[in-house]
Amino acid sequence: MAEPRFDLVVIGSGPGGYVAALRAGQLGLATACVEKYPTLGGTCLNVGCIPSKALLDSSEHFAFARTQAAAHGIRAEVSLDLAAMMKRKDGVVRDLTRGVEGLFRKQKVTHVQGVARITAPGRVEVEGPEGRRALEAQRILVATGSKPVALPGIAFDGRRIVHSTDALSLPEVPRRLVVVGAGAIGLELGSVWRRLGSAVTVIEVMDRIVPGMDRASGDSLRRALEKQGLRFVFGASASAARVEGDQVHVTVSAGETTREEVCDVLLVAVGRRPYTDGLGARELGIAMDERGRLEVNEKFETSVPGVFAIGDVIRGPMLAHKAEEEGIAAVETMAGLPGHVHYEAIPNVVYTWPEFASVGLSEEEARAQGREIAIGSFPFIANGRARAMGEREGQVRILADAKTDRILGAHIVGPRASDLIAELALAIEFGASAEDVARAVHAHPTLPEAVKEAALAVAGRALHI
């Protein structure tokens, strides 16, 4: 039987893969997308961005109802129905993953279920529920994403010692939760369970939370989280863990000293590794770096001609929107269009409350590059809308070149920082100056006024402080 021939076979249906497939369909390429799981959407839709945000929003409502509603003059008896909360989350995931199926139909993308293996350039073998089949492809796009990494000596058991996927569906609220890793995933899931009642300790090997993001902003987020009851242990790591009965005994080592923490659940969120198991990449000789990421050129082509890669499986931040943009750029380049990803303007968000959103250079990065910078900062406590909402935490920090006034970076800790950062990402994308943002009219009273004031503050002209 003749094998089906495609212009493009995408392996993986995460935000990188499915968006690339949609764009390819839109451009008229005969496209197939292979996904090993029955549902589409990859890590992000199934066990990442979406379910975590669903739980963050639900748990935030719960925390609000318990701790802040009264201040708004709302009195109610509040209790938690964890099963209902989980069901709602699963519903959101189901709706969105089905949505991707619908989008595939619309763009005429062929959905193939099974584990894909590249056997030769232009040839993909799929081991699926209906047996094995081969696909012929003019081009192959690898978007196989990433998987959580374990700590040496600490094996996941899926119940007591877990990674992010399990932590999104714990059957009950752990009394004590220890999180290893104060990155975005650790802080977000730590927040979820803290709000629902867990005593949460976060262990971080560095001396601060979200290492790599703007330090002053990170410190202000840490203070806010500490007020909510999260406990942080810095300069330490978990070196061993054993389950005894219903409890986990975690050995926490800091330098020479070790200590034991006892908890009900240990969440290891120390990072993710590129996932290429069973893909045949090594056998094919696709070049990888020392961290197992597929190496690509500016067209996202790997060392094997005709095989491309994007998303978590290549270099760069592991973010859904980064994977999406790369998917689009890769496909557009294949189609002879000028595809491009602007890596300097990729926003990065930690969805705690307050949220922490960044784009561009951090203060440390700007200084390390020897740039002269002017910083404008404006606290939400001085923003009318934030006060009306009852929000007092955080601030907007804008970094601009001291000479040209061009915005180099922006770091927001505060309510809806995830939404506020979009304005500054656009500003950086267009090479805007702080003055440009300061002179644009912002509606009153809104949170974005804090962005405008921070932009004014770059020139020492903030008005409302």
Place this chain on the structure above:
Amino acid sequence: MAIEIKVPRLAESISEAVLVEWLKPDGGRVGVDEPVATLETDKAAVEIAAADSGILRHARRPGETVHVGDVIARVEAAPAGEPEAPAARGGDNGGPAERAGEPLPAGRPQVADAERVLSPAVRRLVDEHGLDPARIAATGKGGRLLKEDVLLHLERAGRPEATSGAAAVAPGPASEAAEAPAPPAPAARPPSPATPTDEDERVVPMSRIRLRIAERLVRAQHTAAILTTFNEIDMSAVLELRARFRESFEQRHGVRLGFMSFFTRACVLGLEEIPELNAEIRGTDIVYRRHVHLGVAVGAERGLVVPVVRHADGLGFAEIEREIARLAAKAHAGTLTLDELSGGTFTLSNGGVYGSLLSTPILNPPQSGILGMHKIEKRPIAVDDQVVIRPMMYVAVSYDHRIVDGEQAVTFLVRVKERLEDPERMLFEV
């Protein structure tokens, strides 16, 4: 439906080119046959025109190498109800300066408008300093002017802004920037006579074509040993012949009888006698040509182009005039193909049309000779010891002294002179 704009077959043996620049912005409107992009091979630059009118969508970026048949852009049908793009072409680099003058249909905002929308800080700066934004080199996305572009412009003009964004407003109580409240920037001060100001200078980035011309000319100066020899021609006989046959020639051949055919014939005959001027140096060899492919310099809006009259040695007067007219029209429309622009072996340059009395033409490498014509002027000269007034033209031949001897160049020019002063010689090829 979108029409594709593909890289045409550029020339024999040329399969790739570099997309040098877009002459029309992405999303901009184009008219039929309007040039949209410049491609460049190692031989010459060519403009690619739109085959249909509509909205241009770029498919490739400047700097990319493209091959014959590649789609470089698409032209989409313009939304109904909107007027066609004005067919008038912008000048030099199609920059905002020119575009600003184009009439824009009222109502809906236009893409071309985008270049003129200034960011708030830029708006403030140009107002405050009385600048013309069209005269400031823009480096932002889609050709937009950034605040830093204006600051650089001011700095170059010797009028730097005092602090970032401080403007002429006194700084308010600052949060983090409070340590050093900057003094308010001085209001735009009158231009000091010592430093060049915006009124004195206009800074415009060189267009790619201009850059390319500059590069070539400098290369010619560096590689060849260029010398020039001059002479003057009494044009009485040519003028007389031309007046006599002008009408019948035009009736018969459908093209005007100009001077170019006379000069072409005279050069062809001269080159047969002095083949070095029609030769080129290739490594350590001298390559002589069996034919004369005559480059004719034409001043088009975007700069000088030199289309080539192929096998000029085999053409009669009418054929020469017709071919030159055809090439000149294409040069002005910007539709010359690479084939038409490459392969010249000798060049004829008419500075006379601009009124030049005398100039030294510069070689088109790898050619070894170029003849410069100038304007015809009535001057008193001595003929048979009598002062008479004659229509005179100075002519100049620049040559590569590495392969052409001075004597040969002088002889060539004398032969051209003799034949033009006594055109019957051309009839008998003497």
